[in-house]
Amino acid sequence: MANQPAVLEFLATTRIGEKGQVTVPKQFRENLGLESGAPFAVLQLGNGLILMPQQDHFERLCNRIGSALASAGLTPKEVLATLPEARQRVYERHYGSGARKPVVVQRPVRRTRAK
Secondary structure (H helix, E strand, O other): OOOOOOOOOOOOOOOEOOOOOEOOOHHHHHHHOOOOOOOEEEEEEOOEEEEEEOHHHHHHHHHHHHHHHHHOOOOHHHHHHOHHHHHHHHHHHHHOOOOOOOOOOOOOOOOOOOO
């Protein structure tokens, strides 16, 4: 019978910080390719918690959205141009059409440097 990976394996002990943050040890972040800000699903199993990286799920979702926009012939600029109107519709749905309209402040786009 071939060796099969363990279903459950103890990896490390960590602590919850003052603000509820949990530190994932560096070696495991590196092994899984996780960077700062990586999304996680938190699952409860009995009296325990399971932290599951959502990186693959997030990437698949981004690819699906990108493909849908591309197949519809929409550019990122066109999608961004629809945001003020969509924001207004959400505002009116939440506060009613007679409510004072929100002031929309255009913030400059932050650009990241290539690594």
